[in-house]
Amino acid sequence: MKIAIIGGGNLGTAIAEGLLKSKFCKAADIAITKRNISTLKSLGDKGVFVTSNNNEAIKRAELIILAVKPFQVAEVIAGLKKDITAKHIVVSVITGVSLNDLDEMLKKKNPVFRAMPNTAIAIQESMTCISHSNTTAAQVQFVKQLFETLGKVTMIEDKLMDAATVLGACGTAYAMRYIRANIQGGIEIGFDSVTANLIAAQTVKGAAELLLQKGTHPEQEIDKVTTPKGCTIAGLNEMEHQGFSSSLIKGIATSYNKIVKG
Numbered sequence: 001m002k003i004a005i006i007g008g009g010n011l012g013t014a015i016a017e018g019l020l021k022s023k024f025c026k027a028a029d030i031a032i033t034k035r036n037i038s039t040l041k042s043l044g045d046k047g048v049f050v051t052s053n054n055n056e057a058i059k060r061a062e063l064i065i066l067a068v069k070p071f072q073v074a075e076v077i078a079g080l081k082k083d084i085t086a087k088h089i090v091v092s093v094i095t096g097v098s099l100n101d102l103d104e105m106l107k108k109k110n111p112v113f114r115a116m117p118n119t120a121i122a123i124q125e126s127m128t129c130i131s132h133s134n135t136t137a138a139q140v141q142f143v144k145q146l147f148e149t150l151g152k153v154t155m156i157e158d159k160l161m162d163a164a165t166v167l168g169a170c171g172t173a174y175a176m177r178y179i180r181a182n183i184q185g186g187i188e189i190g191f192d193s194v195t196a197n198l199i200a201a202q203t204v205k206g207a208a209e210l211l212l213q214k215g216t217h218p219e220q221e222i223d224k225v226t227t228p229k230g231c232t233i234a235g236l237n238e239m240e241h242q243g244f245s246s247s248l249i250k251g252i253a254t255s256y257n258k259i260v261k262g
């Protein structure tokens with residue numbers, strides 16, 4: 001399937017790079033656009049079709065990925081309208097634009113997908129939540145496989161997209177703050193910042209991989225490192241007395257309320 005990425009910024013470029021690296025499709029099957037195409041030179045050198053003409057890009061594509069900023073989407077879709085056919089599969093990665101919004105803007109009952117990746121898409125380690133409407137099983141399978149080349153994927157209902165934004169996309173920032181606190185603690189107990197950074201980041205990566213690869217619950221893994229009367233449980237309990245889990249849950253709820261209530 002030929003793919004047109006409209007909006008070759010951070011996310012659009014990361015998607016194109018990931019598709020090429022994973023060999024999901026050939027460079028010649030990808031078109032990518034932005035108004036100032038000078039920043040897309042390296043993709044052009046790899047054989048990707050680079051243009052500032054969105055209409056030209058979608059005419060040669062079966063699947064369109066919209067990756068412009070939220071305030072640009074209406075104008076971009078209006079400009080594409082004469083060339084979008086009902087057969088085009090439209091995938092939007094634009095925050096805050098629902099499947100209904102897309103349907104109303106497109107007006108052609110296209111198969112539409114909404115994807116919420118996170119910044120780890122740049123290294124093909126994204127968590128991407130996807131909702132869809134007017135789609136066939138084959139189209140869902142194709143879009144799922146596309147994003148699986150860029151990390152892990154879960155299909156969700158569109159009404160959960162705000163929650164996905166918080167847990168999956170804001171979640172990267174929450175994890176960074178947790179790692180940063182570990183680095184600060186590590187320096188206090190004797191490490192230089194570079195060594196503390198390495199130990200903290202790799203330890204968090206390893207902990208996450210244990211859950212992903214073994215399918216265990218965090219508490220099962222905690223049980224394995226908490227010796228009775230030991231240092232781990234003493235530290236953990238002190239963190240909880242200081243409101244560790246509660247502050248995280250409240251932070252997640254606050255981010256969610258900010259999206260939903262403004």
Ligand SMILES: NC(=O)c1ccc[n+]([C@@H]2O[C@H](COP(=O)([O-])OP(=O)(O)OC[C@H]3O[C@@H](n4cnc5c(N)ncnc54)[C@H](OP(=O)(O)O)[C@@H]3O)[C@@H](O)[C@H]2O)c1
Pocket residue numbers: 006007008009010011012033034035036037054067068069070072076093094095116117118119169
């Ligand atoms: N970054 C993330 O991790 C992330 C995660 C989830 C969702 N998102 C969503 O993804 C979208 C893109 O985010 P981003 O970080 O990649 O933003 P970005 O770097 O600003 O990319 C948007 C790109 O759209 C291009 N553009 C603007 N108007 C255009 C037009 N008329 N035709 C073609 N291209 C046009 C811009 O380039 P020119 O000015 O040169 O045209 C720009 O490079 C946003 O809606 C964001 O909410 C991002």
